[in-house]
Amino acid sequence: MLKISLAAARVNAGFTQEEVSKKMRKSKQTIVNWENGRTSIDPANLKALAELYSISVDNIRLKA
Known part of the structure; x- marks a missing residue:
């Protein structure tokens, strides 16, 4: 499956940054x-965001 950025995952889930x-x-x-x-995101927060956005952590592409 194609990986998407955190921002795209957020927008797809219908959330604002706020x-x-x-x-x-x-x-x-x-x-x-x-x-x-x-700043880098720790694994626990990445997992929490993935759950909030209803996607798998494996489908998130992080910027280096």
């Missing part, structure tokens, strides 16, 4: 940084 930040209890800037690859 909504995700509230659900994840993280700052909006943290969500932005994860999506842009400015």
Whole structure:
């Protein structure tokens, strides 16, 4: 299956960055940084995002 970015996964799931930040209890800037690859995301938060977006972690492409 094709891998998609965190931002694309979020948009496909119908969430804004602000909504995700509230659900994840993280700052909006943290969500932005994860999506842009400015900061790396730890496995636990990646799994939580994948669950929130209803996709498999294996289908998420992270920016290096």
